Amino acid sequence: MIQWLAAGFAFLAFLGFAARRLLTYLHLFQQEEYDNRRFVAWWAGARAFDKRLSLTLLLIGIGQLVAGAHDPGWLWTGAAGLALIGAAALERDPRKDAKKKLVMTARAKRIYLIAMALLGVVAAIVALTIDNVLGWLIPVQAVPFALVAANLLLAPAETRVQRRYWQEAHDKLLRLNPIVIGVTGSYGKTSVKHILGHILESAAPTLITPGSVNTAMGIARIVRERLGAHHRFFVVEMGAYGIGSIRRLCELAPPQLGIVTAIGKAHYERFKTLEAVASAKFELAEAVRAKDGKAIVAEQTLAFEATRRFAASYPETLVTVGADGSAALTIGSIRQDADGIVVAVHWEGVPYELRAPLYGEHQGRNVALAFAAACTLDVPPPDVVASLRSVPQIAHRLEVRRQPGGPVLIDDAYNSNPVGFASALGLLDVLRRPGGRRILVTPGMAELGSEHEPEHARIGRLAAAHVDVLLAVVPPRVAPLADAFREAAPRAELVSCATFAEAQSWLDKHVGPDDAVLLENDLPDIYERPLRL
Numbered sequence: 239m240i241q242w243l244a245a246g247f248a249f250l251a252f253l254g255f256a257a258r259r260l261l262t263y264l265h266l267f268q269q270e271e272y273d274n275r276r277f278v279a280w281w282a283g284a285r286a287f288d289k290r291l292s293l294t295l296l297l298i299g300i301g302q303l304v305a306g307a308h309d310p311g312w313l314w315t316g317a318a319g320l321a322l323i324g325a326a327a328l329e330r331d332p333r334k335d336a337k338k339k340l341v342m343t344a345r346a347k348r349i350y351l352i353a354m355a356l357l358g359v360v361a362a363i364v365a366l367t368i369d370n371v372l373g374w375l376i377p378v379q380a381v382p383f384a385l386v387a388a389n390l391l392l393a394p395a396e397t398r399v400q401r402r403y404w405q406e407a408h409d410k411l412l413r414l415n416p417i418v419i420g421v422t423g424s425y426g427k428t429s430v431k432h433i434l435g436h437i438l439e440s441a442a443p444t445l446i447t448p449g450s451v452n453t454a455m456g457i458a459r460i461v462r463e464r465l466g467a468h469h470r471f472f473v474v475e476m477g478a479y480g481i482g483s484i485r486r487l488c489e490l491a492p493p494q495l496g497i498v499t500a501i502g503k504a505h506y507e508r509f510k511t512l513e514a515v516a517s518a519k520f521e522l523a524e525a526v527r528a529k530d531g532k533a534i535v536a537e538q539t540l541a542f543e544a545t546r547r548f549a550a551s552y553p554e555t556l557v558t559v560g561a562d563g564s565a566a567l568t569i570g571s572i573r574q575d576a577d578g579i580v581v582a583v584h585w586e587g588v589p590y591e592l593r594a595p596l597y598g599e600h601q602g603r604n605v606a607l608a609f610a611a612a613c614t615l616d617v618p619p620p621d622v623v624a625s626l627r628s629v630p631q632i633a634h635r636l637e638v639r640r641q642p643g644g645p646v647l648i649d650d651a652y653n654s655n656p657v658g659f660a661s662a663l664g665l666l667d668v669l670r671r672p673g674g675r676r677i678l679v680t681p682g683m684a685e686l687g688s689e690h691e692p693e694h695a696r697i698g699r700l701a702a703a704h705v706d707v708l709l710a711v712v713p714p715r716v717a718p719l720a721d722a723f724r725e726a727a728p729r730a731e732l733v734s735c736a737t738f739a740e741a742q743s744w745l746d747k748h749v750g751p752d753d754a755v756l757l758e759n760d761l762p763d764i765y766e767r768p769l770r771l
Contacts, residue, residue, distance in 0.1 A: 240310070240312045241310075241311055241312045241315070243312070244311075244312035244313075244315035244316045244319070245315055245365040245366070246365070247315070247316060247319045248315050248316070248318050248319040248322065248365060248374065249361055249362060249365040250319075251318075251319035251320070251322035251323045251326075252319075252322050252357075252361045252374065252377055252378075253354075253357075253358060253361065254322070254323060254326045255291075255322040255323070255325050255326040255329075255378075256354060256357045256358075256361070256377070256381060256384075257326070257354065258326045258329035258331070259288075259325075259326075259329055259381045260350060260353055260354060260357075260381060260384070260385065261329075261331060261332055261333065261340060261350075262329060262330065262332060263381060263382045263385055264332075264340060264346060264349065264350055264353075264385060265332035265339075265340040266280065266286075267349075267385050267389075268340060268341070268346060269338065271453075272345070272349070272389055274386045274389055274390065277382075277385070277386065278382075278386065281382055286382070287379060287382075288378050288379060288381070290325070291321060291322070291325040291378055292375055292378055292379065294321045294325075295318055295321060295371055295372065295374050295375055295378065296372065296375065298314055298317050298318055298321065298371045299314075299370055299371040299372035299375075301314065302314040302370055302371050302372075303370065303372075311369055314370075314371050315371060317371070318371040318374050322374070345392075345396065348388075348392055348395075349385060349388045349389055349392060350388075352387075352388035352391055352392060353381075353384035353385050353387070353388040354384075356384045356387055356388060357377055357380065357381065357384045360376065360377045360380055360384075361374075361377045364376055364377055400454070400455055400458075403455060403458045403459070403462065404454060404455075404458050404490055406458070406462055407457070407458035407459075407461035407462050407490060407491075408458075408489075408490055408491075410461055410462065410465060411461055411465070411472070411490075411491055411492075414465060414466075414467050414469070416445070416465070416469045416470055416471060416472040417470060417471050417472070417494050417495070417615065418472050418474060418491050418492060418493045418494055418495075419434065419471060419472070419473045419474065419493060419494070419495045419496070419497065419611065419615075420474050420476050420484075420487070420488060420491065420493035420495070420496045420497070420522050420525070420526070421434070421473065421474065421475050421476065421496075421497045421499065422475070422476040422477070422478060422484055422496070422497070422498055422499070422519050422522050423497075423498055423499025423500045423501070423519060423536075423539075424499075424500050424501055424502035424515060424519070424655065425499065425500050425502055425600075425653075425655040425657055425658055426499035426500050426600065426603065426604050426607075426658075427452070427475050427476070427477075427497075427499050428449075428450055428475060428632070428635065428652075429596075429601060429604045429632055429635060430497055430499050430604045430607050430608050430611075431446055431447070431473050431474075431475045432446070432629075432632045433594070433596075433604060433605060433608040433626070433629055434446075434473055434497070434607075434608040434611050434612060435471075435473045436625060436628070436629050436630070437608060437609075437612045437617065437622055437625040437626065437629075438470075438471045438473065438612060438615070438617065440621065440624075440625045441470075441471075441612075441617045441621065442470035442471060443466075443468045443469050443470055443471075444469065444470065444471040444472075444473065445460070445464060445465055445466075445469045445471070445472050445473070446472075446473040446474075446475075447460050447473070447474050447475050448460070450475070450477075450652070451475065452474075452475040452476055452477030452487075453477060453479075453487075454486060454487055454490055457474055457476075457487065457490060457491060458490065461491070471615075472491070474487070474491050474493070476488070476522060478515075478518040478519060478521075480518065481514065481517060481518050481521075482518075482521070483518060483521075484518060484519065484521035484522050484525075485521040485524070485525065488521065488522060488525035489525075492525065492529060493522065493525055493526055493529070493531065494526070494529055494531040495526060495531050495532055495533075495534070495611060495614060495615060496522040496523055496525065496526040496531065496532075496533040496534070497522075497533070497534045497535070497607055497611055498519050498520065498522060498523060498533065498534070498535040498536065498539050499536055499603075499604065499607060500536055500538060500539065500603075500657070501515050501516045501519060501538065501539045501541070501542060501545070502515070502655060502656065502657060510687065510688075512542065513542055513543060513544060516539065516542035516543075516544050516545050517542075517544045519539070520539075520544060520545050520548055523535065523548055523552075523555060523556070524548070526555065527552050527555045531555070532555060532556075532557050532614050533555050533556050533557065534557045534559060534607055534610050534611045534614060535556055535557070535558055535559065536558075536559055536560060536603060536607060537558050537559060537560025537561070537562055537565050538560065540558070557610055557614055559603070559606050559607050559610050566585075566610065567583055567584070567585050567606060567609065567610040568583060568584040569581060569582070569583055569602070569603070569606050570582035570583060570584065570589075572599050572602030572603070573599075574597065574598070574599050574664070574665065574668055575668070576668060576669065577595060578593060578594050578595040578596055578597065579592075579593070579594050579596050579597065579598070579599070579601045579602050579605060580592070580593050580602075581593075581594075581602045581605050581606055583606055583609065585609070585610065585613060585619060586613075588619070590609075590619060590623055591623075592605050592606065592609055592623060592626050593623075593626060593627055594626045594627065594629045595627070595628075595629060595630075595631065596629060596631065596632070596636070597631075597636045597637075597638050597648070597665050597669075598636040598650075598658065598661040598662055598664075598665055599661045599664060600657055600658055600660075600661040601636070601661075605626060608626075609622050609623075609626070612625075633649075633652075634649050634650070634651040634652040634653075634760075635650060635652050635653060636648060636649075636650045636653070636658075636661075636662055636665065637649040637650075638665075638669065643751055644749075644751050645674070645749050645750065645751060645752070645753040645754060645755055646669045646670070646671070646753075646754045646755070647755050647757065648662065648665055648666070648669065648754065648755065648756040648757065649757050650662045650756060650757060650758050650759065651757050651758075651759060651760035652759075652760070653758060653759055655683065656683065656693050656696070656697060659680075659683065659697050659758055659759075660697065660700055662756055662758055663678070663697075663700060663701055663703075663704040663705065663756070664704060665754075665756070666678070666704050666705065666754050666756055667704055669754045670752070670753065670754040671751075671752035671753075671754070672752065673752050674750060674751075674752030674753040674754060675706040675707055675750065675752075675753045675754075676704060676705050676706045676707070676753075676754055676756075677705070677706065677707045677708075677709065677745075677749065677753055677754065677755045677756065678701060678704075678705045678707070678708050678709065678756050678758060679709040679711065679735075679738075679741050679745070679755065679756065679757050679758065680708075680709070680710070680711060680716065680719070680756075680757075680758040680759055681710075681711035681712045681715065681716055681738075681759060681760075682694050682697075682712075682715055682716035682719050682759065683697075683759060684759070690718070691718045692718075694716065694718035694719040694722070695718045695719065695721070695722040696722075697719055697722075698718065698719035698720065698721065698722025698723040698726070699722045699723070699725075699726045701719070701723050701727075702722075702723050702726035702727035702730065703726075703727075705723070705727070705730060706730055706731065707730065707731040707732075707733065708720065708723050708730065708731070708732050708733070709733045709735050709741045709744060709745075710732065710733070710734050710735065711735045711736075711737065711738055711740075711741050712735075712736065712737070713734045713735075713736070720732060720734070738760065
């Protein structure tokens with residue numbers, strides 16, 4: 239009887255532990271967008287399996303084996319239960335203690351509850367059939383895989399729910415019939431969406447997908463909850479997570495006008511080659527062509543086989559933007575000053591000076607793309623020029639904050655691509671006050687795949703010309719950047735910080751009122767805060 243009570247105690251203790259540990263893994267599963275393969279790959283790469291509790295259970299189990307029949311088994315089982323309770327008490331709650339907190343959406347709750355049920359079954363089998371404490375290692379190590387199993391079990395139901403939401407949004411778009419403008423690209427799409435949305439709002443009621451919402455379910459939710467009959471324009475950011483992604487988004491929200499901002503190495507690990515990136519992004523141009531619309535494309539995007547083939551076959555679809563004189567909108571010059579970006583362009587034979595209170599020379603191209611798109615939508619060019627002068631800064635994307643009597647903070651926390659990073663470095667020279675230092679805080683860029691090391695080394699060498707103090711956050715992953723910076727600027731100061739909190743502490747103590755501080759990228763917990771279990 240006592241042994242059964244001890245087994246029951248261990249079972250309940252495990253459920254308490256699993257309830258807490260599941261939240262930890264669910265937090266990271268959510269950051270991987272509930273992608274089973276990416277989550278398991280992260281788990282294996284980060285060696286994110288339980289160690290401390292498992293070692294404790296292993297020692298207790300070995301003690302039980304050594305003792306044999308001399309000691310009552312319930313003592314060892316009870317010790318295992320106490321170990322499980324202790325581990326549960328030490329577990330962080332990612333709903334409260336995280337940079338990007340766990341959000342218990344309806345889907346997250348469903349996955350969590352099913353995973354708990356599966357773990358409960360495994361734990362019950364262990365409690366009823368295995369006398370040695372070593373058996374509890376099985377459910378402890380099974381926790382992350384319970385999430386994957388729950389996700390697989392829920393997949394048919396999730397597909398049905400998503401199909402219903404998709405259809406509701408699609409039908410609403412067809413019924414209300416706004417002019418849909420799709421925006422995609424390796425980088426710049428959020429900025430172009432933001433700039434164009436501001437311009438169009440001055441001409442007619444306009445809805446844009448907020449923040450970085452760019453997936454089918456995100457877009458469907460915005461359409462279902464926010465799109466009204468009064469909206470004339472709907473500007474949709476479209477993210478590509480593989481070949482076919484953009485095509486499916488265009489089926490949901492058929493665009494009359496498309497914008498392809500750039501082809502580059504952002505999210506390179508998902509595509510492996512730039513040709514694949516180009517093919518994926520130009521699915522938007524294909525969708526626009528099918529509706530006899532126009533595609534506004536940066537000249538740089540036509541440097542690939544698939545895009546050149548499209549341009550040769552359907553030249554009437556494309557409106558090119560670039561420095562080449564043959565472009566529909568020609569960019570004469572881009573310059574950055576303390577008040578923002580200034581772009582000289584020619585459109586339909588007429589010169590225009592575009593001024594916007596935005597920062598980073600790469601924003602010049604984004605402003606030009608938005609200008610060309612608005613003009614193509616029949617907004618008078620003088621009205622576009624006037625609207626650009628009042629474009630609000632984009633949160634966390636080279637957002638400049640001037641603090642009275644304090645340093646200038648350049649918040650580029652949501653940037654993670656080589657082009658934007660390089661542009662941001664030049665801004666330090668523009669905004670630093672006389673006598674001040676140029677300070678860079680960065681954990682580097684994410685999702686570059688095989689290009690991680692060479693791209694970081696290149697940025698490190700570039701930073702040497704623009705940075706006096708480098709705060710390298712999460713040193714192991716940003717090492718190629720830090721090493722190249724140290725080699726190119728041996729007299730500059732290099733500070734290694736394990737986390738952003740540690741970097742912030744350094745800034746609080748050392749930043750002067752004339753300094754300019756660039757916060758370049760802010761990694762989610764899955765990159766910055768490796769699990770220590």
